[in-house]
Amino acid sequence: MSVLNGEKMTNSTKQVNVAEECDGKCGSCSTSDDCNDHRKQQYEQEQKLKLRLSKIKHKIAVISGKGGVGKSTVTANLAMAFVMQGHRDKVGVLDADIHGPCIPKMLGLKGQTLIGGPGGMLFPVTGKLGIKVVSMDFVLPNDEAPVIWRGPLKMRAIQQFLSDVTWGELDYLFIDLPPGTGDESLSVMQLIPDMDGVVIVTMPSEVSQAVVKKAVTFAKQMNVPIIGIVENMSGFVCPDCGAKVDIFRTGGGKKIAEDLTVPYLGSIPIDPNICTDSDNGLPFIAENKTSPATKAFMEIVEKIQQFLENTETARSKEIKNENMCKCNSK
Numbered sequence: 001m002s003v004l005n006g007e008k009m010t011n012s013t014k015q016v017n018v019a020e021e022c023d024g025k026c027g028s029c030s031t032s033d034d035c036n037d038h039r040k041q042q043y044e045q046e047q048k049l050k051l052r053l054s055k056i057k058h059k060i061a062v063i064s065g066k067g068g069v070g071k072s073t074v075t076a077n078l079a080m081a082f083v084m085q086g087h088r089d090k091v092g093v094l095d096a097d098i099h100g101p102c103i104p105k106m107l108g109l110k111g112q113t114l115i116g117g118p119g120g121m122l123f124p125v126t127g128k129l130g131i132k133v134v135s136m137d138f139v140l141p142n143d144e145a146p147v148i149w150r151g152p153l154k155m156r157a158i159q160q161f162l163s164d165v166t167w168g169e170l171d172y173l174f175i176d177l178p179p180g181t182g183d184e185s186l187s188v189m190q191l192i193p194d195m196d197g198v199v200i201v202t203m204p205s206e207v208s209q210a211v212v213k214k215a216v217t218f219a220k221q222m223n224v225p226i227i228g229i230v231e232n233m234s235g236f237v238c239p240d241c242g243a244k245v246d247i248f249r250t251g252g253g254k255k256i257a258e259d260l261t262v263p264y265l266g267s268i269p270i271d272p273n274i275c276t277d278s279d280n281g282l283p284f285i286a287e288n289k290t291s292p293a294t295k296a297f298m299e300i301v302e303k304i305q306q307f308l309e310n311t312e313t314a315r316s317k318e319i320k321n322e323n324m325c326k327c328n329s330k
């Protein structure tokens with residue numbers, strides 16, 4: 001049963017040859033081969049998901065309270081930054097914005113489709129940038145087609161994006177979530193229990209700040225580490241006279257980070273080239289290497305790398321301690 005192939009979800013899966021006392025652990029069940037219970041399909045899907053995720057070293061979600069603050073722009077450029085640092089073909093982006101996917105457009109992959117393989121396998125789209133992308137946009141027949149789905153169907157699509165897609169060995173997977181704390185965000189956090197953390201994007205305006213607090217609370221409640229807050233569209237420097245204008249105010253992201261005691265990653269100014277490059281399917285950091293926006297962005301990337309290094313060091317210390325404890329208890 002596949003959401004991506006357009007088949008309907010159904011609860012009427014036939015149950016034949018089910019062991020009388022099914023505990024849902026098909027791996028150790030003697031009648032598993034002949035079983036047709038829906039729990040077996042679920043079990044197999046979970047196993048597939050675990051296998052796929054085990055091949056991805058780092059998983060980072062990018063979230064925001066509101067739409068239009070630059071979350072997808074940050075995701076696309078984060079992916080590009082890691083490609084530029086030697087991870088070509090080892091970086092993936094899951095565009096989990098089911099209703100408004102725009103990562104394909106920003107990475108020059110508009111009009112592509114997911115390629116199928118034997119046994120229902122799906123392959124991500126990889127363009128000339130060396131970033132593997134999966135998006136609802138690759139499944140929709142045209143730009144005007146809306147997705148009118150309720151929560152469970154969206155959850156299933158995201159699960160399939162993660163488990164049926166042959167991502168291969170990846171160093172980084174960035175997940176672009178829709179704004180807010182709805183179905184898609186919840187699904188992703190539940191499906192990826194070992195998420196490295198979330199990057200939260202906001203604008204400096206008070207209107208944005210009010211909702212970004214909800215995103216911070218959401219991440220805390222889901223027990224997902226917060227890598228930090230990025231303030232996007234933070235001031236504009238006139239290219240003619242050099243005067244700085246704070247179009248949407250400035251400093252709000254930093255204040256929120258301080259108030260909520262979460263790390264502040266930095267601020268990215270407004271730059272008309274960011275908009276033009278996105279529209280042309282080009283990540284701005286690759287196109288404008290010396291612009292103030294690129295410099296600001298690369299400082300943010302450095303902080304994210306530092307966070308990942310620290311987490312890795314902490315994890316290997318934990319493993320070492322666990323192994324020592326085992327030795328001591330012998």
Ligand code: ADP
Pocket residue numbers: 064066067068069070071072073074102232233234268269270271272273274275276278279
């Ligand atoms: P979101 O994913 O939060 O909805 P997007 O990343 O789609 O937001 O950005 C919305 C629009 O703003 C896009 O057209 C994008 O190119 C533009 N944009 C984002 N950040 C900047 C910036 N710092 N300067 C100029 N334009 C920007």
